[in-house]
Amino acid sequence: MKIIHAASEMFPHMKTGGLADVTGSLCKSLSRFGHDVSIFLPGYRKIIESPEFAKAKPKVVLHVELGDEYLRGEIYAMPLGKRQTMYAIRRDEFFDRSNPYGSFNRDYDDNDRRFIWYCKAIVEGMRLLDIKADVFNCHDWQTGLAPLFLRVAEEEYNTSLALKTFFSIHNLAFQGLFPNSSFRYTNLPSEFNELDGIEFYEQISLIKGGIFFSDKIITVSRNYAKEILTPEFGCGMEGALNTRSSDLIGIANGIDTDVWDPSVDDRLPAKYSLSNLEGKRACRSHLLRKLGLAETDNPVYGIVCRLTEQKGVDILLSQMSFFSKRDCRLVVLGTGDPKYERSLKRWAKTHPDKIAVCTVLNEAMSHLVEAGSDYYLMPSVFEPCGLNQMYSQRYGTPPLASDVGGLHDTIVDFRQDAEGGSGLLFEPSEQAFRNALEESLSIYGMKSEYEKMQANGIKRDFSWTNAAKEYEALYSESI
Ligand code: ADP
Ligand code: GLC
Numbered sequence: 001m002k003i004i005h006a007a008s009e010m011f012p013h014m015k016t017g018g019l020a021d022v023t024g025s026l027c028k029s030l031s032r033f034g035h036d037v038s039i040f041l042p043g044y045r046k047i048i049e050s051p052e053f054a055k056a057k058p059k060v061v062l063h064v065e066l067g068d069e070y071l072r073g074e075i076y077a078m079p080l081g082k083r084q085t086m087y088a089i090r091r092d093e094f095f096d097r098s099n100p101y102g103s104f105n106r107d108y109d110d111n112d113r114r115f116i117w118y119c120k121a122i123v124e125g126m127r128l129l130d131i132k133a134d135v136f137n138c139h140d141w142q143t144g145l146a147p148l149f150l151r152v153a154e155e156e157y158n159t160s161l162a163l164k165t166f167f168s169i170h171n172l173a174f175q176g177l178f179p180n181s182s183f184r185y186t187n188l189p190s191e192f193n194e195l196d197g198i199e200f201y202e203q204i205s206l207i208k209g210g211i212f213f214s215d216k217i218i219t220v221s222r223n224y225a226k227e228i229l230t231p232e233f234g235c236g237m238e239g240a241l242n243t244r245s246s247d248l249i250g251i252a253n254g255i256d257t258d259v260w261d262p263s264v265d266d267r268l269p270a271k272y273s274l275s276n277l278e279g280k281r282a283c284r285s286h287l288l289r290k291l292g293l294a295e296t297d298n299p300v301y302g303i304v305c306r307l308t309e310q311k312g313v314d315i316l317l318s319q320m321s322f323f324s325k326r327d328c329r330l331v332v333l334g335t336g337d338p339k340y341e342r343s344l345k346r347w348a349k350t351h352p353d354k355i356a357v358c359t360v361l362n363e364a365m366s367h368l369v370e371a372g373s374d375y376y377l378m379p380s381v382f383e384p385c386g387l388n389q390m391y392s393q394r395y396g397t398p399p400l401a402s403d404v405g406g407l408h409d410t411i412v413d414f415r416q417d418a419e420g421g422s423g424l425l426f427e428p429s430e431q432a433f434r435n436a437l438e439e440s441l442s443i444y445g446m447k448s449e450y451e452k453m454q455a456n457g458i459k460r461d462f463s464w465t466n467a468a469k470e471y472e473a474l475y476s477e478s479i
Pocket of ligand 2: 017018019022170171220253383384385386387406
């Protein structure tokens with residue numbers, strides 16, 4: 001099949017979260033299955049300045065309508081290996097920035113123009129490059145209008161650009177909401193600015209475009225696919241989603257086992273595998289030393305995430321005394337809401353030998369935290385899929401996670417199933433988290449129990465091969 005993906009992030013070219021990991025490894029897997037995969041990405045500064053870009057070929061020049069202007073852009077083709085091509089859409093006014101969506105926790109003021117233009121530029125690029133795709137798969141609000149613009153362009157030019165369109169929802173909490181006045185940048189007839197179009201409570205919502213105007217909607221776990229049909233998790237989109245429920249499919253993400261494998265991971269001070277966990281102990285000591293934490297016979301708990309409400313930082317903060325009083329260790333690697341950064345840093349300052357908080361984005365450090373911790377924490381309030389709980393199981397670090405979204409689908413509770421259990425699940429509440437922490441401590445004290453849970457996790461197969469096969473099956477049965 002000829003498959004096109006369009007997104008705003010892809011590892012290693014641009015990453016702020018799991019979306020990048022997913023587009024990177026899904027496209028790689030699909031190309032390994034023999035499909036021709038093209039990926040559209042904005043030509044961010046990081047991409048333009050990369051050594052690979054020096055070899056990129058300018059392919060086409062675009063003039064894309066945005067309101068009452070035509071704005072120029074250029075598409076560069078960068079081969080990413082066999083059967084994979086990345087198309088970077090360059091318009092420096094919009095994308096020559098170091099952060100994709102904003103800086104200092106504030107979204108850029110021109111995100112409406114940037115991403116509406118980007119959606120149109122992708123479609124115009126597909127037309128000019130004459131790709132004739134079987135599958136066009138867009139991801140999240142940043143590409144939400146592309147499936148609609150594609151059908152509009154097909155009609156205008158009396159051509160076929162893609163047989164079927166797919167829209168993947170990675171996180172319904174981010175909807176691409178803009179003032180209704182931004183609708184003019186779409187150049188769509190006003191009937192699309194209505195309830196069954198992209199209008200949303202007197203604003204416009206780009207994610208709604210993806211929900212209404214793609215042939216199939218994918219989300220990143222089966223459980224989240226059910227949850228988002230309810231007011232509790234639907235973020236106001238449950239009505240729109242319910243009208244499309246027969247076209248909504250949940251496929252749990254996988255993980256890139258080329259990048260996340262403790263037996264070959266060059267980012268770690270020592271490598272290890274199930275048959276010899278010596279290296280994991282070395283990683284633990286290295287992590288504690290590096291962060292100035294004291295050695296302990298009690299567990300080291302790690303967490304790597306965006307510091308936002310979604311990730312359950314309030315739940316974590318409510319139990320900080322556990323880490324100081326019970327003589328455990330806590331390592332937090334994350335950036336985000338300044339109020340969370342400040343509160344966590346205060347705890348680290350008052351308990352420097354027990355709690356360490358690093359408010360940086362650091363890929364290598366994220367591997368060390370996964371490897372060097374004894375437990376991984378994920379008290380998320382909601383979690384479409386989550387990747388770190390899978391990384392941690394593979395790294396022999398059982399997760400303690402909320403029983404929501406993809407965490408429910410990818411973690412087996414050790415208390416329910418001692419033979420296969422690889423972590424602890426709890427309701428996302430302060431008390432339930434506290435209970436899980438206490439239980440994790442007692443399981444850690446029973447060496448053979450802990451080792452069993454650890455081994456169960458290491459043995460699980462989270463590789464993309466399975467998930468990508470589900471995408472492949474969905475694509476081929478749809479076209
Ligand atoms: P989300 O996409 O909601 O942020 P995921 O669990 O799907 O959550 O993916 C988050 C990804 O971002 C993981 O690969 C995680 O390791 C990474 N990550 C988050 N914060 C940091 C950080 N401060 N440094 C390095 N990697 C981080
Ligand atoms: C989102 C979700 C996360 C998911 C990731 C990749 O950012 O918050 O749960 O794993 O996308 O699909």
